[in-house]
Amino acid sequence: MVLNNDSSKPIYIQIAEWLETEIINGNINANEKMYSQYQLADLFNINPATAAKGINILAQHDVLYKKRGLGMFVQEQAKDQILLRRKNENLKQMIHDFLQEADYLNIGDQELMELIEKVKKERWENS
Amino acid sequence: MLAGQIVPTSGEVRVFGERPFNNLKVSVNSIYVDDQMNFSLEMTIKEILTAANMFYPNWDQTLADRLIDYFGISIDVYHDQLSKGKASTFNAIFGLASRCPLTMFDEPTTGMDYSVRQDFYRALLKDYMAHPRTMIISSHLLNELETILEEIVLIKNGSCILHNSIEDFKEFATGLxxxxxxxxxxxxGEDIIYRKHLIKKQVYNVVGKSLSEIEKRQLSEAGVSITKVDAADLSMYLTSETKGGIDDVFTSS
Structure with missing residues (x-):
C-alpha cells in the first residue's frame, strides 16, 4: 500500500487502517507480534513517531496488547473486533450521508422508505 | 548561532550547555550543512573525507563511501569543481556521515534533482532510525519531506510563530x-487565517482551529464543503502578511 499524503485522513490513521486490514486478511494472526514502529517507518518512509501513533490507535481499541519488553501483540479476538467496529462506524456514516442527501432533495421519511423498498426489490429481481 | 558561526548580538545561546562560538565541544558534536559550506580549495573530496574522519568522533567512513559511490560523486576532484547539485549532495552526505548529535541542514536539497531529493530523504530517515539524534532541517519543500518529520517550527520575520508536532499541525486547520x-x-471571524473570494457569495476560508463534530455537521448541512488543508499551504497562510495572499495585490482598493 502507498500512503496518500493528500487524503483528508492523517497518515497515522491510514497506518492504523492498514494494520487492521493486515489482521483481517490474516497476514498477522492472533497472538503474533505486531510490526514495530521502526519496521513501519522504514516500510512507508515515515517518521517513527507517526508510525507509533498508528500502532497506539490499535492498542487503544484493545486490538493489541503489550508484552513487557517484547512489544505489541495481536489480541485473541482482534479480527472480530475490527470487523464489528468497522460495520458500526462505516455503516452509520453512510446512513448519515444518505439522510443528508435526502434532506437536500426534500424527501420525507415516507418517500425514503418507499425508495429503500424499491431498490431492495430491484436488487432481488436482478439476482 | 547554534553552529557557532555567528556571535549573538544579544541574549544567550547554549548548545550542550555551552556557548557555541569558538567552542571545540560544540564543533565536534554539531554540524551545519548549507549550500555555502566552505571546504579547503587545496583538498580533493577524498582528502576532505579523510580529514572529517579525524575530526568528528562519530564519523562513519563506510556510510560516506557508500553514499558517495551511490550518488556517483568523483572523489579525485576539488569541492568547487562539483556541479551545484553534486555539491549539495556531497554536503548532505557529509552531514549524515558526521553523525553529530546535533545535525542541522539548511535547505540541503538546493540544486538536487527530484530523484536525488527522494533518495536523500530516505537516507536521512534510515540513518536517523539507526542512530537517533537531533536533526533540524529547514526547507521550502515541505510537501516532499513532511512525512518523515516529527515536529515543525514556523518562523516569520525572525521569530517563532508555531512549534508543534507535524500531525497536530496538519489537523490544526480546516478548509471551508x-x-x-x-x-x-x-x-x-477571528479564527479565519486565510480567505479567498470565489464567485458570487462563495468563499474559500481556512480556519485555524479544529471543528467539533456538531460544527462540521452544521456546516455540511448548510452546503459548505470541508476539506483538509495541505501542510505547505497552511505554512504559507500562517506566514503571509495579509489574509488574502497574492490576490490582495491585484485587488483595487
Whole structure:
C-alpha cells in the first residue's frame, strides 16, 4: 500500500487502517507480534513517531496488547473486533450521508422508505 | 548561532550547555550543512573525507563511501569543481556521515534533482532510525519531506510563530468552501487565517482551529464543503502578511 499524503485522513490513521486490514486478511494472526514502529517507518518512509501513533490507535481499541519488553501483540479476538467496529462506524456514516442527501432533495421519511423498498426489490429481481 | 558561526548580538545561546562560538565541544558534536559550506580549495573530496574522519568522533567512513559511490560523486576532484547539485549532495552526505548529535541542514536539497531529493530523504530517515539524534532541517519543500518529520517550527520575520508536532499541525486547520454567511454563522471571524473570494457569495476560508463534530455537521448541512488543508499551504497562510495572499495585490482598493 502507498500512503496518500493528500487524503483528508492523517497518515497515522491510514497506518492504523492498514494494520487492521493486515489482521483481517490474516497476514498477522492472533497472538503474533505486531510490526514495530521502526519496521513501519522504514516500510512507508515515515517518521517513527507517526508510525507509533498508528500502532497506539490499535492498542487503544484493545486490538493489541503489550508484552513487557517484547512489544505489541495481536489480541485473541482482534479480527472480530475490527470487523464489528468497522460495520458500526462505516455503516452509520453512510446512513448519515444518505439522510443528508435526502434532506437536500426534500424527501420525507415516507418517500425514503418507499425508495429503500424499491431498490431492495430491484436488487432481488436482478439476482 | 547554534553552529557557532555567528556571535549573538544579544541574549544567550547554549548548545550542550555551552556557548557555541569558538567552542571545540560544540564543533565536534554539531554540524551545519548549507549550500555555502566552505571546504579547503587545496583538498580533493577524498582528502576532505579523510580529514572529517579525524575530526568528528562519530564519523562513519563506510556510510560516506557508500553514499558517495551511490550518488556517483568523483572523489579525485576539488569541492568547487562539483556541479551545484553534486555539491549539495556531497554536503548532505557529509552531514549524515558526521553523525553529530546535533545535525542541522539548511535547505540541503538546493540544486538536487527530484530523484536525488527522494533518495536523500530516505537516507536521512534510515540513518536517523539507526542512530537517533537531533536533526533540524529547514526547507521550502515541505510537501516532499513532511512525512518523515516529527515536529515543525514556523518562523516569520525572525521569530517563532508555531512549534508543534507535524500531525497536530496538519489537523490544526480546516478548509471551508461555501456561502460566506453560512460559514460565518458557525465560525468566528477571528479564527479565519486565510480567505479567498470565489464567485458570487462563495468563499474559500481556512480556519485555524479544529471543528467539533456538531460544527462540521452544521456546516455540511448548510452546503459548505470541508476539506483538509495541505501542510505547505497552511505554512504559507500562517506566514503571509495579509489574509488574502497574492490576490490582495491585484485587488483595487
Amino acid at each position: 468552501t461555501g456561502d460566506e454567511e453560512s460559514i460565518q454563522s458557525v465560525v468566528n
